[in-house]
Amino acid sequence: MPTPQARSQQLIQPNAEHRYQVNPADLPLSCPMPGMYLWNSHPRVFLPIEAAGGTIKCPYCSATYHLVR
Secondary structure, X not given: OOOHHHHHHHOEOOOOOOEEEEOHXXXXXXXXXXXXXXXXXXXXXXXXXXXXXXXXXXXXXXXXXXXXX
């Protein structure tokens, strides 16, 4: 089992970028994504990226997600 320090090194900062590429394995899409730190971010919101045509913007942080198939 990884140590807390090792797990924290695997996480990425939420809202650190303004554009993220996601793939079908990341669905259902939420912002912040599961691999992001949660303590310094907004509440998790699920984003209907497939219904939005493959690109969607988070209403909280304005991060743009693009679905790559």
